[in-house]
Amino acid sequence: MTGKNTSGRGQRDLKVKVKTARGRKLSSTLWLERQLNDPYVAAARRDGYRGRAAYKLLELDDKYRFLVPGARVVDLGCAPGGWLQVAVVRVNALGEKKGKRVGTVLGVDLQEVEPLAGATAHVLDFLDEGADGQVKDWLGGSADVVMSDMAASASGHKQTDHMRIMALCEAAAHFAFDVLDENGTFVAKVLAGGAEAELQQLLKQNFRKVANVKPPASRSDSSEKYVVATGFRGQAKD
Template sequence: MSKEDGGGSGARTLKTFVRTARKRSHASTLWLERQLNDPYVARAKREGYRSRAAYKLMEMDERCRLFKPGQRIVDLGAAPGGWSQVAASRVKAAEGKGQIVAVDLLEMVPVPGVDFSVKDFNDPDAPDFIKAKLNGGADGVISDMAANATGHRATDHLRIVALAELAADFAAEILKPGGFFVAKVLQGGTEGELLARLKRDFATVRHLKPAASRPDSAELYVLATGFRAKRD
């Protein structure tokens, strides 16, 4: 037995087990079982967030004070919209005080205050496409992009770091001085080249594993703050 959300409610719930169906693989059954028993999934449903990932960004913001009303934020790999919801709420985009520009390969149900487009960030024209939507430079670039897992740890690590590098290149082009960058990586740390680049371009670089990240997951986030303006 376990508490439903760790919020001290005292309510206890029995763990839900899922039987393996004919058309569902064992791995899919385990994933479904984990979803049904995940306190953050249940909390997201109660509180109206698109995904448990919303709580990861909330924790990073609470620890590092990333968002402020009126900021312009770019959300890469936005679907299903959990991070966009958090960012829009905290910059007050729906109230006209900030701006969120979001892209993803997949469709996303509209989020109030978020300018979303179906767009592959790997497309050569993606950076210019996003810049055209922004009313100036960005205060933050947040990326929860992840390639489909292959099951081979080294390959998955390289693929996700490649996406983080692509996002970091874009952030260096669009961020205003003092801006921040958040991207998903995997445990084992960020590749040396990317980490060196971030340390050159930002005042502070750190790795974070929010509580909402599953304990058995290799997921990690790199957070860079205090973007330094480029010098000629």
């Protein structure tokens, strides 16, 4: 044997094909096929993250450095907890980085989240009256970072879905205005589609810098992107 591979294996990427099973819609089959072939899904399993979305936050933080040791972080719509996992390590919530400040990670969601060491998750609708005060009570003060990877339930109508997620993002921004400390950071998912101008204007009024970015982990066929607003001015402006 020469040890040379002559079969062609390893010389091309292997892609898993999924047959459409009885009772399974084509859209479900395509989703399953995409999941099986997604390197970020495989990486999440390997690295122990609760979902591929964790890599989006890792990539955003690698670029903008808002999850620093000692930071107090609020994750809106935190289920299943992938962003919480990233935040716990980056802000040193478990105190594992000796000599570094210890941060706080707080998640809220409409559903219960599996417990995670270093983070506290509460069942709470952040749209409820008094939710901002409740979060600050849990934190013991204001937040340094408010982040959201939330998406409204899909209706199947592109324009409706776009409007829903933009409304959700705008509501998250107003929540951030109420709980962020001065110079704080707001990070949220948005969808490209023409209704972002109002949100952009709102953020530019309240933050010193506003960036729009599509991290590598965000699927190329998705219209999602992320807004990273840094340097909160300290109060919302009408």
